[in-house]
Amino acid sequence: MSETPPAQRRPAGELEASVLAALWSAEGPLSPAGVQSALGTPLARTTVTTILTRLHGKGAVSRSRAGRGYVYSPIHDSAGLTARRMRSELDKQDDRGTALARFVSQLTTEDERLLRSLLDEPDGAAPDGPPAAPLPGPGAAP
Template structure:
C-alpha cells in the first residue's frame, strides 16, 4: 500500500517527460530521457510513457538503432491548443460551448481573441508558420 502512495499520476509523469523533450535540442531515446529526468524512473517506465504519448500523437519518433528517438510533435502552446480543440470536439453543441468559453474570458483575453480572429495576430499568435486558424490537428470543423 505504501508503494501506491508514492506513485505519481500518469499526467505528471507525461508532463515531466514532455518537459525533458522540449528542453532537448535533438530527439531523445528512452534512456536519454531517463537520464534527463534524474528522478529514479525505470527505463521501462519512461518507454511506456513515451509509447503512450506517441499513441496520442503528442510525440513523434524515428528509428535510432534497435529502438526509437522521440521528439515533441509541437511546443507547449501548441499542445495546449490541441487539448482545447479535443475538449471542444467532445460536445455536439459547439456554439454553446464556445459562447460559454468566451463569456468567461477576461477583457484582455477577449481583446486578444478578437485581434486573432480579425487577422491582426495580436502580440504573439503562438503559431509557427500559420494563422492559427484551421491548424486544428483535428476535424477542421
C-alpha cells in the same frame, strides 16, 4: 504495529508533462534513456518508455528507429499542444456553440481582448508572434 502510508499518487498527466518538458528542452530526439537522464528522477526506464509510447499514440510525439529502439521528438511546442487539446475537447461536443460560449464567458478581460485581436488578424498571427498553425477540421486525423 504501524501501517506504512500509501504511496502518494502524482496528479494526472504530471509524468507526461515532465517527459514533454524534457523533450522540448532537448537539442534533438531523445531515447527513453535520454529522457530518463534529462528528468533526473528515479523513474524506471520501462516507465519512461511506457509514457513515450502513450504520448506517441496520442500524437504528441514522433518516433523514429535508432538501432534496436526508438528516439522521440515533440510534434508541437507547449502552446501547440494546448491548442490541439482544446480542439480535441471541442470536437467531442455535440453543441459546439454552447461549449465555445461557456469557454468565452470564463475568459479574463485580458484573454478576451487577446482572443478578439487574434480573430481580427487576417493570418491568425498573435500580435507578437508567428502565424498560428492551422488546426485540422472536425473528423480529421490528429
